[in-house]
Amino acid sequence: MIRTEQVQDYVQVKQMLIKAFQSEAESRLVEHIRSSPDFIPQWSIVSETDGIITGHIMLSLGEVIDDNRSYRVACLAPLAVDPAYQRKGIGGELIREALRRCPQFDIPFVFLIGHPSYYPRFGFVTAAHYGFQLKQFEVPAEVFMVYEIEEGALNRLKGELRYSKAFLELE
Numbered sequence: 001m002i003r004t005e006q007v008q009d010y011v012q013v014k015q016m017l018i019k020a021f022q023s024e025a026e027s028r029l030v031e032h033i034r035s036s037p038d039f040i041p042q043w044s045i046v047s048e049t050d051g052i053i054t055g056h057i058m059l060s061l062g063e064v065i066d067d068n069r070s071y072r073v074a075c076l077a078p079l080a081v082d083p084a085y086q087r088k089g090i091g092g093e094l095i096r097e098a099l100r101r102c103p104q105f106d107i108p109f110v111f112l113i114g115h116p117s118y119y120p121r122f123g124f125v126t127a128a129h130y131g132f133q134l135k136q137f138e139v140p141a142e143v144f145m146v147y148e149i150e151e152g153a154l155n156r157l158k159g160e161l162r163y164s165k166a167f168l169e170l171e
């Protein structure tokens, strides 16, 4: 079952994130995002199997600056599936559901930093090819990807992506 995360899920989501990433950094990121103005509750989504939280995905609001104007976008991070439940399609289901929930929020794009062998199957393309820059994090060009929500937006809009401040507050 894929559904919106509830407050009662927070403890299980945290434990699952630590298992999947073998680190506490991503669960701290999720906590930062939840308490930031860039949090949208419908964008924190879990997968549940027999009452157990098996996966989680989060989108948060970001901003693209192009010359003197800016527009709101979504940034996908983190995504995790419990190692015991990986390679069963749960990650894919979470991504598709998150993308389905975007049009109602009037954002043209979803951005992410991720593995270039995984995300293109869902429609993500290399952001730099469409005139987007990322200066907050130093990453190889091929891992910075974008998904078009609003038809035609990739041919119309560009600029520098700024992730939510929640991403910059991690120690």
Ligand SMILES: CC(C)(COP(=O)(O)OP(=O)(O)OC[C@H]1O[C@@H](n2cnc3c(N)ncnc32)[C@H](O)[C@@H]1OP(=O)(O)O)[C@@H](O)C(=O)NCCC(=O)NCCS
Pocket: 020, 021, 077, 078, 079, 080, 081, 082, 085, 086, 087, 088, 089, 090, 091, 092, 093, 114, 115, 117, 118
């Ligand atoms: C990435 C992740 C969410 C995928 O979840 P999943 O439920 O196993 O994904 P799906 O079952 O939908 O897809 C499985 C496919 O993803 C590929 N895949 C999984 N993790 C991958 C990775 N880190 N890089 C590249 N490909 C990956 C698998 O090879 C598999 O492809 P195949 O079926 O063609 O062999 C999961 O492996 C995970 O939680 N990893 C640890 C945390 C992480 O790295 N998150 C992503 C960065 S934010």
